[in-house]
Amino acid sequence: MSAALTVSSKQSKLLRFLRPQTPPNLSSLLRYLSAEPDHHPPAPPPQNDSPSVVTLVIELLQTSDNDWNEDKLHQLLFPTTSPPPPPHNLLQITRLLGSTAKALKFFNWVQANSPCQDSPLLSFTLEAVFEHASREPNSHNKLLDLFKTSKSHKIPLSVNAATLLIRCFGRSQMVDESFLVYNELCPSRRLTHIRNILIDVLFRKGRVDDALHLLDEMLQPNAEFPPNSNTGHIVFSALLKRDKVGRAVDEEEIVRLVSKFAEHEVFPNSIWLTQLISRLCRSGRTGRAWDVLHGLMKLGGVMEAASCNALLTALGRAREFKRMNTLLAEMKEMDIQPNVVTFGILINHLCKFRRVDEALEVFEKMNGGESNGFLVEPDVITYNTLIDGLCKVGRQEEGLGLVERMRSQPRCMPNTVTYNCLIDGYCKASMIEAARELFDQMNKDGVPPNVITLNTLVDGMCKHGRINGAVEFFNEMQGKGLKGNAVTYTALINAFCNVNNIEKAMELFDEMLEAGCSPDAIVYYTLISGLSQAGKLDRASFVLSKMKEAGFSPDIVSFNVLINGFCRTNKLDKAYEMLKEMENAGIKPDGVTYNTLISHFSKTGDFSTAHRLMKKMVKEGLVPTVVTYGALIHAYCLNGNLDEAMKIFRDMSSTSKVPPNTVIYNILINSLCRKNQVDLALSLMDDMKVKGVKPNTNTFNAMFKGLQEKNWLSKAFELMDRMTEHACNPDYITMEILTEWLSAVGETAKLKSFVQGYEVSASAEHRLWGNGRKQRLLQLLH
């Protein structure tokens, strides 16, 4: 229910309660206070010396209940010598009668006795009869009867009578009757406020088109009854609130209405304008939102920060920083005070683009760091945004510092989100223990963890090789009543797929279903990918069909994953099936699809198909990338056709302008070394240096193997030094080659000094080689 209507319906309830015992002047005062004007001719000036006609008539009517002195009544009301009393008097008299029955009786008498039948006398008397009836139980039926009678007697409705009827019928869901009353009303009395009521009734009943039709009439440039602010409120609330009934009205239509309203100088209030701006932005029409806001600014609509905030959010999302700044400048110019949300948006977007220091500057500014007029106290959300921003760039210690600052500020205690951001920060920094401690801390502080806390820790543990710890933690939390969701299961399923524990991954999927947790598309995608990469294409297909049953469809990446899986397991017919399915679903193959197929055909020796596919991909507007060339080069290498591989390698940088990367060099260097063309491999390494392509561990491993074959010790030493220079860590393959080779030729001293270059970080070593490998290495060295 809209605010204005709540007020006026409350007021009318108040009126109904007060009226019977209230003298007319208080009643008219209340009437004056109500949102709607009273549409009566002015009351005659009070007669000071003698009792008024009203008083006399009431006395007369009350003394004799069933037997009125009609002569006297006639004399008082319709004197032959003086003009008839003003209609207002009859209204007052009728109102003061105790019941509908009495009022109706009086009305009938007036109708029978009034000398002039088409005077407003009858309309006003009837109005008071309606008022009586409206206060009785089952009022809508009584009013309907009375209305029908008045219609058959051709008594015109007064403005107030029509208002009362339309409103009462509307409340009783009798929309057609409301409409009928309106249509019965003399066009000159179809005032704005009556139309407002009817429009409101129509909207509430979902009769959107009828309401808009009525509204259109009011919005005409020279409309007799133009819209007022109440009209705006009724219309915008009906069109923009969430639980609206009837057909949806699209944003363009609303924008059209807004501008028509604006021509009548009626503007949506801040709430509705903000709603409209958000809706336009959400449906991707930020430009239109910008126009609407600026149009209203120019026309003098009242603008508050909220509406600007809605637009700022959308601009930030679209990375339109220039326009964001323009809007901020305009806000300043128009004296629109930014609020905590405005600052929050700025801080958020700066953080999302990792410009955390600038975000901190804005934060200090709102704290009054620079005295530029306004102080806005940051709230929990401001703090959380910043803490998250800091954590996302690895500055979790500073985030922790902000928590201290938060605690010192009244009404700003760290909450679940605060802890979640920090826990995620520590997890991403591989500090799982610290994250776990924060989790204990939040429990101690009475801040309840939620499913996001759970997921953050589960994922953190999974990503740092503690899958069992993650499962344990999850079970512990379930025991405490904290249920997991699709995200929890995705993290675990993904982790088990990554360590090739497909059984456990599938088990978790079943567990998820048993727990009553419905999988979303991402769970399916994860599982399909894991199964495909593990070569379990039958199970991947099974999950795919389950996914479709659940109403999700594979996206381009899932198709690519499946196509790759089918190619690798030599189920080309299945791969084709997928391509067909993609086509039917309207999903075009992308570069990855082509690369996958090119890789497959070239690896199986069908180079002509591979080249045909490459031509087709270009025709489709896709650009062959370093991966495309890599697939061909790799296949030619595997096929023993090193000349062709080198030819493509030379072509790709000169003709196609795709510079080779480390992977490409590695493929070639590896193949050349295997073919004993170590000289050529070495020249490629020089080429890398020239082109600025960094060699990695694989590059050196391939070279060492080649050099070992040739027993080119001096070259190996040279490369070992270069490896150290590049801060390129040896892995266990490097160590195995070098240990075997160098200890065989009695060069363990050189090897020891090489290894010592890397013994700076025990944890890095641990990560690289693992404990077992290191033990073996040490054994070999001693």
Next chain:
DNA sequence: GTAGGGTTAG
């Protein structure tokens, strides 16, 4: 304001 997945060449 906070959490999840997947692709192609080594």
